[in-house]
Amino acid sequence: MIFQVLALSAILALVAAEAQPEPEPKAEPQFGSRPYPNPNPYPYRPYNHFARTIHDFRQNNHRGAFDYDFRTENGISASASGRPGLRGQSNVAGTFSFQHPEGNVGRVDYVADEFGYRATSPLIPPIPAHSLQQIRKADYERARGIRWY
Helix, strand or coil: CCCHHHHHHHHHHHCEEEEEEEECCCCCCCCCCCCCCCCCCCCCCCCCCCCEEEEEEECCCCCCCEEEEEEEECCCCCEEEEEEECCCEEEEEEEEEECCCCHHHHEEEEEECCCEEEEEECCCCCCHHHHHHHHHCCCHHHCCCCCCC
């Protein structure tokens, strides 16, 4: 009896079920394709163009000191100098720049050493006042031995 009820339920379920349409296959996005206008400032080249390197200088003394400088044909450049740090790390000072789609140049200068990574640029917004207050409060509490875990 139970088998007959299960069989009847399965048959009714199959009859009541509707055939679902096959989902349309999604087209694979192509490299460099974007759903918005091409931000490339160079209209004669496609966005996914690989820029040629027009200047490439590298120097490494294999004792932790290095220098490099490169530029590409689309306005990207980077340079850095590294020296051995006091704690075994490399202390690096450098800069990189690139051209925005609007045509202006963005530049970031940075230092990375035993005190952390610090970048300066007009592109980086200033630290909000309330964040500076929280940092000062945390320093004050840390100096008094207060720990938050």
